[in-house]
Amino acid sequence: DGGITQSPKYLFRKEGQNVTLSCEQNLNHDAMYWYRQDPGQGLRLIYYSQIVNDFQKGDIAEGYSVSREKKESFPLTVTSAQKNPTAFYLCASSPWTGITGELFFGEGSRLTVL
Amino acid sequence: AQTVTQSQPEMSVQEAETVTLSCTYDTSESDYYLFWYKQPPSRQMILVIRQEAYKQQNATENRFSVNFQKAAKSFSLKISDSQLGDAAMYFCAYSDSAGKSTFGDGTTLTVKP
Numbered sequence: 001d002g003g004i005t006q007s008p009k010y011l012f013r014k015e016g017q018n019v020t021l022s023c024e025q026n027l028n029h030d031a032m033y034w035y036r037q038d039p040g041q042g043l044r045l046i047y048y049s050q051i052v053n054d055f056q057k058g059d060i061a062e063g064y065s066v067s068r069e070k071k072e073s074f075p076l077t078v079t080s081a082q083k084n085p086t087a088f089y090l091c092a093s094s095p096w097t098g099i100t101g102e103l104f105f106g107e108g109s110r111l112t113v114l
Numbered sequence: 115a116q117t118v119t120q121s122q123p124e125m126s127v128q129e130a131e132t133v134t135l136s137c138t139y140d141t142s143e144s145d146y147y148l149f150w151y152k153q154p155p156s157r158q159m160i161l162v163i164r165q166e167a168y169k170q171q172n173a174t175e176n177r178f179s180v181n182f183q184k185a186a187k188s189f190s191l192k193i194s195d196s197q198l199g200d201a202a203m204y205f206c207a208y209s210d211s212a213g214k215s216t217f218g219d220g221t222t223l224t225v226k227p
Contacts, residue, residue, distance in 0.1 A: 031213060033215075035217075040123070040219065040220075041219050041220075042118070042120075042205060042217035042218050042219045042220055043205070043215075043217040044217075045214065045215070045216075048214065050213070058214075088157075090159065092159075094213065101147070101209045101213035101214070101215060102147075102149065102161055102164060102209075103149075103151075103159075103161070103207075103215060104161075105158060105159040105160070106158070107156075107157055107158045108157050108158070
């Protein structure tokens with residue numbers, strides 16, 4: 001079945017460590033996105049990519065990094081510079097038709113900093 | 115920057131009844147899309163319904179319909195004949211001309227049997 005796969009579902013990190021969250025899609029979508037979700041808040045955009053080897057910062061990019069070497073993959077690295085990384089992270093993709101950007105989501109990854 | 119406001123953090127409805135979730139947004143653009151997404155307790159977000167701003171006719175998907183008031187920048191979701199499976203957090207979202215989506219803070223809907 002086509003969809004978006006995020007891994008791991010749960011991740012624990014010690015302070016000072018970098019961690020990488022995986023996001024893979026087999027929907028042949030051009031655009032991919034990373035969102036952060038905190039309790040009681042909506043989704044906030046971290047990074048997005050509309051084409052391979054290109055990506056843009058979203059509203060809260062500080063302390064995060066991404067790469068887009070393949071169309072189907074968009075991993076997110078949470079660096080030690082991210083001051084409050086404990087959150088739920090959602091990856092999404094969209095068939096790039098610009099403004100009509102309906103999003104297809106993965107099941108999410110929950111990161112907890114110990 | 116666009117903003118999306120959902121003024122009802124929590125709502126509840128009796129099974130089989132109708133409930134309306136509110137959403138307002140702020141934008142200076144004339145061409146955009148609006149969406150309602152559902153996030154059940156299993157956490158995977160799915161699309162409920164979408165509305166193109168240039169269309170005056172309100173979108174409908176089975177028991178879900180919207181009341182889109184462009185001048186008032188209002189985009190409410192009506193759920194008819196509510197079912198237990200409708201219990202979830204609902205997010206209103208705005209998609210701009212660059213394809214970036216902005217989300218509201220969500221409304222948690224409880225369905226009472």
